[in-house]
Amino acid sequence: MSTREIIIDTDPGQDDAVAILLALASPDEIDVLGITAVAGNVPLALTARNARIVCELAGRPDIAVHAGCDRPLGRPLVTAEHVHGETGLNGPVLPDPVMPLQEEHGVDFIIRTLRAQESGTVTLCPLGPLTNIAMALVKAPDIAERIAEIVLMGGAYFEVGNITPTAEFNIYVDPQAADIVFKSGVPITVMPLDVTHKALVTRPRNDAFRALGTRVGTAVAEMTDFFERFDKEKYGSQGAPLHDPCVIAYLIRPDLFMGRHVNVEIETNSELTLGMTVADWWGVTDRAPNAMFMGDIDSDGFFALLTERLARL
Ligand code: BDR
Ligand code: CA
Numbered sequence: 001m002s003t004r005e006i007i008i009d010t011d012p013g014q015d016d017a018v019a020i021l022l023a024l025a026s027p028d029e030i031d032v033l034g035i036t037a038v039a040g041n042v043p044l045a046l047t048a049r050n051a052r053i054v055c056e057l058a059g060r061p062d063i064a065v066h067a068g069c070d071r072p073l074g075r076p077l078v079t080a081e082h083v084h085g086e087t088g089l090n091g092p093v094l095p096d097p098v099m100p101l102q103e104e105h106g107v108d109f110i111i112r113t114l115r116a117q118e119s120g121t122v123t124l125c126p127l128g129p130l131t132n133i134a135m136a137l138v139k140a141p142d143i144a145e146r147i148a149e150i151v152l153m154g155g156a157y158f159e160v161g162n163i164t165p166t167a168e169f170n171i172y173v174d175p176q177a178a179d180i181v182f183k184s185g186v187p188i189t190v191m192p193l194d195v196t197h198k199a200l201v202t203r204p205r206n207d208a209f210r211a212l213g214t215r216v217g218t219a220v221a222e223m224t225d226f227f228e229r230f231d232k233e234k235y236g237s238q239g240a241p242l243h244d245p246c247v248i249a250y251l252i253r254p255d256l257f258m259g260r261h262v263n264v265e266i267e268t269n270s271e272l273t274l275g276m277t278v279a280d281w282w283g284v285t286d287r288a289p290n291a292m293f294m295g296d297i298d299s300d301g302f303f304a305l306l307t308e309r310l311a312r313l
Pocket of ligand 2: 013128
């Protein structure tokens with residue numbers, strides 16, 4: 001398999017952190033060109049800080065981390081401290097980052113990189129609200145045809161919603177941005193809650209992280225220990241869902257995921273269902289498919305891959 005060049009757009013978040021670690025642990029398959037932070041789980045100052053903490057945890061202070069947009073395109077920021085804690089990365093005690101934040105705005109980094117690299121070679125991996133990606137597409141429409149693919153975590157069909165009864169957090173925070181992305185014509189692969197709620201850190205899986213006996217293994221076990229409490233209380237589930245690492249795992253092992261190429265539209269008007277991902281899973285409209293919408297995961301295969309890769313850091 002050839003190495004895939006990616007930009008990770010993220011709002012860490014413990015599960016974002018694990019996704020970044022998985023990418024940095026997989027240099028044969030993935031070349032991380034840079035990381036752009038966006039406001040989401042916590043405000044931008046914290047997500048930009050957390051992204052650098054995670055790079056340093058992975059032993060990669062050389063990664064360029066850029067701060068992007070500090071609020072959604074058309075509405076006030078909604079955050080998720082109730083899930084991820086006050087810092088967004090509650091759980092392990094990790095040192096303040098020493099590596100610098102890049103001066104260039106994250107949106108400009110995305111545009112510049114897509115123009116500089118060979119067309120059709122760079123994959124965007126959004127793990128938070130789609131504000132930075134939409135801003136880049138609006139500011140520089142020429143980049144759309146240069147993007148190889150957008151592989152994102154967001155939305156839901158059968159699971160419907162987590163932040164509201166009908167919306168998943170990343171899409172709900174910035175539905176206007178999501179609408180721009182899903183209408184962009186860029187090939188899109190979606191990891192919705194239907195998949196990520198099956199990627200649960202059960203006790204034996206958490207024990208396997210801890211048993212690595214490394215800083216990374218311990219930190220990941222402590223992160224998932226922290227944010228499992230929310231889903232256990234809410235859903236009665238067996239552990240924390242590793243939403244965002246599904247995006248990176250897909251780049252390495254697409255065979256672990258099953259889905260359908262369908263039409264996905266974003267609700268941007270209704271107060272009741274704002275941010276809903278209306279996926280035509282059953283093909284009942286004639287709307288053209290615009291996204292590979294995943295529906296299932298080989299979760300044992302996913303955790304075997306993740307644990308094996310984290311052991312490399
Ligand atoms: C998504 O929202 C955030 O809380 C997680 O990091 C993930 O990206 C799940 O709805
Ligand atoms: Ca996230």
